[in-house]
Amino acid sequence: MWNISTPQGLEALGWDTAWASALATLGDPSLQPARVSRVDRGMCTAMTGSAEIRLATPLGLQVAVGDWLAVKAGTNHDSTWCIGAVLPRRGVFRRSTGKGANPEQIVAANIDTVFVCDALDARLSIRHLERFLVLAFQSGATPVVVITKSDSVTAGAAAHAVEAVKAVAEGINVVMISSTTGEGISDIAAFLIPGRTVALLGLSGAGKSTLANLLAGSEILATGAVRRDGTGRHTTTHRQLLVLPGGSLLIDTPGMRALSVLGAGEGVERAFTDVEEVAVRCAYRDCSHSGEPGCAIAEAVSEGHLELSRVESWLTLKAGPGSPELDAAGRDATKRGVAQRKQRKAEKVADRRAGKASTVEPLPESARSAT
Numbered sequence: 257m258w259n260i261s262t263p264q265g266l267e268a269l270g271w272d273t274a275w276a277s278a279l280a281t282l283g284d285p286s287l288q289p290a291r292v293s294r295v296d297r298g299m300c301t302a303m304t305g306s307a308e309i310r311l312a313t314p315l316g317l318q319v320a321v322g323d324w325l326a327v328k329a330g331t332n333h334d335s336t337w338c339i340g341a342v343l344p345r346r347g348v349f350r351r352s353t354g355k356g357a358n359p360e361q362i363v364a365a366n367i368d369t370v371f372v373c374d375a376l377d378a379r380l381s382i383r384h385l386e387r388f389l390v391l392a393f394q395s396g397a398t399p400v401v402v403i404t405k406s407d408s409v410t411a412g413a414a415a416h417a418v419e420a421v422k423a424v425a426e427g428i429n430v431v432m433i434s435s436t437t438g439e440g441i442s443d444i445a446a447f448l449i450p451g452r453t454v455a456l457l458g459l460s461g462a463g464k465s466t467l468a469n470l471l472a473g474s475e476i477l478a479t480g481a482v483r484r485d486g487t488g489r490h491t492t493t494h495r496q497l498l499v500l501p502g503g504s505l506l507i508d509t510p511g512m513r514a515l516s517v518l519g520a521g522e523g524v525e526r527a528f529t530d531v532e533e534v535a536v537r538c539a540y541r542d543c544s545h546s547g548e549p550g551c552a553i554a555e556a557v558s559e560g561h562l563e564l565s566r567v568e569s570w571l572t573l574k575a576g577p578g579s580p581e582l583d584a585a586g587r588d589a590t591k592r593g594v595a596q597r598k599q600r601k602a603e604k605v606a607d608r609r610a611g612k613a614s615t616v617e618p619l620p621e622s623a624r625s626a627t
């Protein structure tokens with residue numbers, strides 16, 4: 257049998273004894289492991305530790321970046337490989353697309369740590385952050401909040417933003433970085449462990465690919481300037497797994513809105529421990545926190561211990577998909593999205609008329625650092 261990997265090579269990609277027994281369970285000694293590093297339409301790329309192979313993705317099989325595959329040699333003796341199986345995933349990061357044959361999309365699989373990226377140059381979106389944290393917890397990974405572009409605002413504004421983030425990220429590590437000045441990059445290094453997988457997550461324009469390039473030590477991924485309103489241009493269009501010089505694994509993902517949180521439950525509980533801790537003190541076990549007597553949540557809000565907007569997020573996310581609350585949030589976001597697209601189209605036309613492509617509007621003087 258032609259061996260396409262080495263034990264050391266596989267270990268560097270995160271292979272361990274538990275994966276080996278999952279492969280052995282399949283009972284076919286001709287199957288070999290490979291980890292998916294890139295997914296395209298109908299095809300994917302996988303790493304074996306000593307080679308990179310291209311594979312056709314069978315119709316109906318969902319393959320995600322980070323997946324471990326069991327592959328076998330094709331029958332044509334022409335060094336092609338095909339997918340025998342996807343090994344049972346330890347955790348996935350999914351989002352709902354709400355349409356098509358695959359309403360649920362797996363963004364990445366088998367992730368150990370999620371860097372939830374939020375940029376300081378756009379208005380930090382705490383509500384999005386909350387949802388990303390729920391997604392991260394649901395995937396079984398450990399989230400770390402990475403506040404990006406610290407160079408783009410004054411030190412005071414940055415400190416203020418960190419406080420706002422810490423208020424919704426109890427017990428979660430919060431790191432502030434700048435890929436431009438290198439600030440905070442050494443703090444991030446602590447979470448990059450050889451053989452462990454980190455996924456970057458956040459809105460478009462948050463600086464995920466820029467950070468990935470910096471950590472990779474070369475411009476592997478394309479990056480794109482943000483629009484005048486601070487929103488990104490969806491530069492990254494596919495998910496990709498990189499092996500960093502230090503031996504850790506990094507998955508860059510396209511910017512996405514975290515609206516489509518799937519399945520409430522544990523992810524919400526862990527992302528909202530502060531609210532959950534208060535809720536257990538409500539007089540009724542099935543308190544709906546909508547005006548019942550003895551509601552500890554209502555009391556905490558009125559006394560200023562909990563923020564009303566955070567409680568509202570919690571209630572919405574707890575209600576889960578298909579709930580009128582979440583649907584209404586989705587509808588609002590869709591309306592906003594349509595309005596933004598219209599505005600961008602108008603901007604593009606204006607840019608073309610002025611004979612310039614993709615420029616960035618400078619931040620107002622007040623928001624820039626005094627360097």
Ligand SMILES: Nc1nc2c(ncn2[C@@H]2O[C@H](COP(=O)(O)OP(=O)(O)OP(=O)(O)O)[C@@H](O)[C@H]2O)c(=O)[nH]1
Binds near residue numbers: 466479489492
């Ligand atoms: N000032 C400043 N700008 C940054 C920093 N990091 C990224 N940027 C800029 O922000 C813009 C967006 O960066 P990207 O890395 O493409 O963002 P992304 O999160 O990958 O965006 P998508 O691929 O669309 O999801 C680019 O113009 C970057 O140069 C930073 O630390 N400071």
Ligand SMILES: [Mg+2]
Binds near residue numbers: 478492509511
């Ligand atoms: Mg990107």
Ligand SMILES: [Zn+2]
Binds near residue numbers: 538539551
């Ligand atoms: Zn209550």
